[in-house]
Amino acid sequence: MSRNVAKDFDDYADRFPEKTQQVLRKMRLTVKKAAPEAKESISYGMPTFILGRNRVYFAAYKNHIGFYPGGAIAPFKEDLSAYKSTKGGVQFPINEPLPTGLVSRIVKARMKQNVGKRKE
Numbered sequence: 322m323s324r325n326v327a328k329d330f331d332d333y334a335d336r337f338p339e340k341t342q343q344v345l346r347k348m349r350l351t352v353k354k355a356a357p358e359a360k361e362s363i364s365y366g367m368p369t370f371i372l373g374r375n376r377v378y379f380a381a382y383k384n385h386i387g388f389y390p391g392g393a394i395a396p397f398k399e400d401l402s403a404y405k406s407t408k409g410g411v412q413f414p415i416n417e418p419l420p421t422g423l424v425s426r427i428v429k430a431r432m433k434q435n436v437g438k439r440k441e
Contacts, residue, residue: 326366333368334381341381344415348379348386351421355428372432385412388424393431397423 327333334345345368352370353361356377359370367380367389378389389410394401400423405412413419 327363329363330361330368333363337381341386341415344386344413344419345379345381347419347421348388348413348424351419351424352377352379352428355425356432359432370428375432375434377428377431381415382412384416385414386419387412388427390427390431392434393427396430397427400426 327336330345330349334342334349337345349361349368352359356370356372359372359375359377362369362371364371364376365378367378370377376391378387380387380389385405387410391409394406394409394411398406401411404414
């Protein structure tokens with residue numbers, strides 16, 4: 322891991338241009354509202370939300386925000402068809418409106434996964 326890993330969300334976001342910061346802050350607020358009981362941290366150098374074993378990560382790149390809710394992507398494949406995506410992540414272009422409703426639904430689905438296996 323890099324020696325220059327962000328210590329918290331604000332430290333992470335402050336490293337990016339203003340437009341990217343705005344989208345990052347909107348993503349953070351959307352995730353927090355969808356999973357208010359989740360613990361916020363930085364993991365793998367990215368903003369992360371944890372509830373038991375469940376994790377939602379997101380990260381800024383030059384032209385997009387990468388959103389990584391793991392196995393919660395598959396049920397939303399049709400909803401995500403307008404975006405570049407993989408089995409465990411999706412790219413939301415920085416210059417397009419963030420689909421907060423969709424992000425919220427995905428986060429809620431992710432937080433329900435493995436509910437019976439929570440250790441925290």
